[in-house]
Amino acid sequence: MRYLKIYLLGLLLVLPNVALAADREVTVCGWFKERWVFTLWSSVAPSPDAARVAGHHLIQRTEFTTGDDKVLRGYKYQAQDNNGLAMQAEGYILVALGNAMIADLMITTLERFSQRGYDVYIYDYRGYGDSQGKRRINAIIEDYKELVAHLNTQYEKQLLYGISLGGAVMANVIGSGAQYDRVVIDSSPSRLSPHGCPKWLDPAENIPDNANNLLVITGEKDSVLGPDMTAEFRELAKQKGAAVYNGSNYGHPFMDRRYAIHNERLNRVIDFLDGRAGD
Template sequence: MKRIKILFLTFFIAISISASEREESLCGTFLEPFVFWMWSSMTPKPDNSIVANIPFIEPSQYKTSDGKTLRGYRYLSNNGYTRTSAKGYILVAMGNTMISEQMVVMLKSFSLKGYDVYVYDYRGYANSEGNRRIKAIIQDYKEMVASLNKAYERRLLYGISLGGAVMLNVIGSGLEYDAAVIDSAPSFLSPFGCPKRVDPVANLPRDASRLLIITAQKDSILPSSLTSPLRESAKERGAKTFDGEEYDHPFADKTLEVHYQRMKIILQHLDAEN
């Protein structure tokens, strides 16, 4: 009995160590928690009424390997009237002040193209469990991509702002994907205390032909000086690039016309094979 208790204690200590390592700060012991706290304080509160009664949107959750539940939504593939068989998935990694209810309703066009669209709140945001840390968030998305890849034939990624940095770390890890859009992501995280290995530029694949990198000339959040090095480096490796003359930060464009043009370019790239 004593031996069993020791084994259980050892097991739970191992889990605790694993979890704490996953949520350790990469970008400064004090700076990273403070920055994520500041960002999350600007995030709207969860509001289920935003998605209430919208057809084909359903709650979704993902259980991470360290036991945290990430909550969000799935926009089911449909033709506007009935659910359709999905030809693939699109996993969206949001900007750091966005919430899943706010985002998923704006992705109807993705679902109408025949894809199941997944959007989750980062750990520590909204109703998702865990502590807000870049290392843990990147690992969460690696796990989600690996899991979704087993369930769908076509594998598509869309990263917005910080989410673009997250998605490039997923791509840089070697996980399979068919196409990805990185929209207004910072080129580097290392100037903010992070190790260079998580810099988006450092995670560009040698063959970047499956990538579309979008930057915005009128970005009110991340100026061109922070985003253009990524676009230029990606172009040298064969990526498609677009520098929007009238673009602001994603989903903050000044007119619907500009926003719809942006979404059209994104969908054309992701759905190119079809």
């Protein structure tokens, strides 16, 4: 009987971790709060509309089936040469979107990434747009770990760009030990744990010890995630060797007040990913 009790106690200690691995759609930031927040966020995102990409001959629909059999749908912007013709890609850029963004609306804004010779991939998060599954942060992170591993088998150069919530997702991906060449994290919150999430989920806890291939961007005019929410991540990353840029005129990504600022920001992103600039 004594050994049976010890065995049962062991099961109780192990089962939560087993459940987390087996069911990626478990809530980790509070059963009600995580569901409510994602419902609120997703309600702000526009509905999918394939007409937004109509006429873009280099943009193709793409799908990925996750390990728990959910289909993520998105778009691939093919690499192009100086004449605007499809070319063999130098590598890929996987973009993780903000919580109110949708793939067919965002893919057309990243043409310059394609013009640098990269295949650009954007997927709607599970539960967003046309992607299957429930909106859960643990599931989204696991999905992107799989997407990176999958794309790494097809391309030699492996580049990542995370925007806002997508920055938190990418921080967890690189913190898990995923293989990549360069990554830009643009306006990620430093911490999610003050909002009920476990500490291991905090972007600030997932910065690699050697962050030389990381660029962190923040904005002093960011009205969505202010300096009190982003500065810690930026400063910790800098201490570990990351390039950082705190734009005095930068707002939240894709919400900058003037196109010239937005344009400069995206050029900064692709220059770093492409290896043309280090800061």
